[in-house]
Amino acid sequence: MEESRLMKYEIDENGYIIKGYEPDAKDIPDGVVDAWEGSGFFKPRYDREQGQWVEGATQEEIDEILKGTNPINEPVSEVEQMKEQILNLQRMCNVLMANQP
Template sequence: MEESRLMKYVIDENGYIVRSYNPDDPNIPDNVVDAWEGSGFFKPRYDRERGQWVEGATQEEIDEILKGINPIDEPVSEVEQMKEQILDLQRVCNVLMANQS
């Protein structure tokens, strides 16, 4: 029988990961669970009754995570872009002038 090459995890009583093991580690305990295959989870939780990994995060938690990962930026006006460029130039000039002293 072929051994799984997936990471191995020790999980707590709620199914959340408390420790991970590389599959090549010779000291893996017997009570580990193989990692999930396929799509990732935001907060993986092992459902012992179903014998599979499930999403442990609520929809609100997922929305909050996604907000930080993929923020929707308002388009920047040309004037705002020019203000940023002027500030960058001022910073460079300040550094150059400070190095001349």
């Protein structure tokens, strides 16, 4: 049987990621879970009861991320621009990690 090449994640008591590990890392603690397969999540959360990854963001949070919270004519601060860039990078990383061979 071929070993999974998915990232492995240490999660907190609520199922949110604390730390990620490469699949061949030597220092992986007990209790880590494999990364999710399939489409990415905005805020991945591991549901221990279901034994699978679920979306941790509420629909309201997702809607805010997708539409942005800034009115069209209001100037955006540099900090807000950076926050948006970080969120976009985080979403892209989630998708890329989920699609690793």
